[in-house]
Amino acid sequence: MSATPVVVSDVDAVGPLTGVLALQGDFAEHEAALQRAQLPTRQIRSPLDLAGIKALVLPGGESTTMLRLLDIEGLWEPMSHAVHSGMPVFATCAGMILLAERVENPVQRSFGVLPITVVRNGYGRQLHSGTFLLRSEILPTGTTGTFIRAPRITHTGPECEVLAFRGDDPVLVQKGNVLAACFHPELVFSHVVIARFAAMVREQADCFTAAG
Numbered sequence: 226m227s228a229t230p231v232v233v234s235d236v237d238a239v240g241p242l243t244g245v246l247a248l249q250g251d252f253a254e255h256e257a258a259l260q261r262a263q264l265p266t267r268q269i270r271s272p273l274d275l276a277g278i279k280a281l282v283l284p285g286g287e288s289t290t291m292l293r294l295l296d297i298e299g300l301w302e303p304m305s306h307a308v309h310s311g312m313p314v315f316a317t318c319a320g321m322i323l324l325a326e327r328v329e330n331p332v333q334r335s336f337g338v339l340p341i342t343v344v345r346n347g348y349g350r351q352l353h354s355g356t357f358l359l360r361s362e363i364l365p366t367g368t369t370g371t372f373i374r375a376p377r378i379t380h381t382g383p384e385c386e387v388l389a390f391r392g393d394d395p396v397l398v399q400k401g402n403v404l405a406a407c408f409h410p411e412l413v414f415s416h417v418v419i420a421r422f423a424a425m426v427r428e429q430a431d432c433f434t435a436a437g
């Protein structure tokens with residue numbers, strides 16, 4: 226007699242399941258950072274992987290390659306639906322480029338969920354990458370961000386909150402449930418931006434639980 230299979234819910238006692246787009250880029254670092262923030266994660270490589278997730282992360286990497294792979298895997302439509310669904314979304318760098326309303330250098334397709342214009346590699350190429358002090362009224366003094374061939378935000382819509390600047394440039398933005406950074410908080414052991422996102426995910430999950 227075969228044993229009855231035990232179906233374990235993705236949303237178990239550990240916390241709300243967070244999907245991490247895992248086609249290309251530094252998704253492993255994002256997963257590790259989320260797990261350090263006590264969020265269970267699942268790699269998103271095909272449309273079925275999106276079932277049951279409560280939050281979504283788009284990593285850094287190369288946005289043109291990600292676009293190609295999203296098409297190949299049939300993920301463009303399902304991901305577009307997910308990022309517009311109201312679930313908490315966090316994106317860094319290439320991920321942020323995918324979320325932007327307008328992308329330049331060159332112009333490319335995007336999900337358009339964040340009212341920002343970004344210029345790819347807007348701080349120059351590899352030589353100009355590095356760690357910079359962020360200017361912010363809400364992040365602790367001394368918070369830094371690591372920029373790697375980062376996009377530059379050249380315009381933000383009025384509904385977009387700017388949470389941090391590098392010099393005069395917005396580098397951390399939020400619109401409702403969507404948070405995005407030009408820099409890479411996942412690369413340090415513990416970063417306040419990951420903690421902020423984890424809090425957003427838990428808060429939203431609690432709301433749904435409370436609503437029954």
Ligand code: GLN
Binds near residue numbers: 284319322375
């Ligand atoms: N330069 C990359 C792009 O245009 C982004 C770099 C990154 O994610 N660190 O997609």
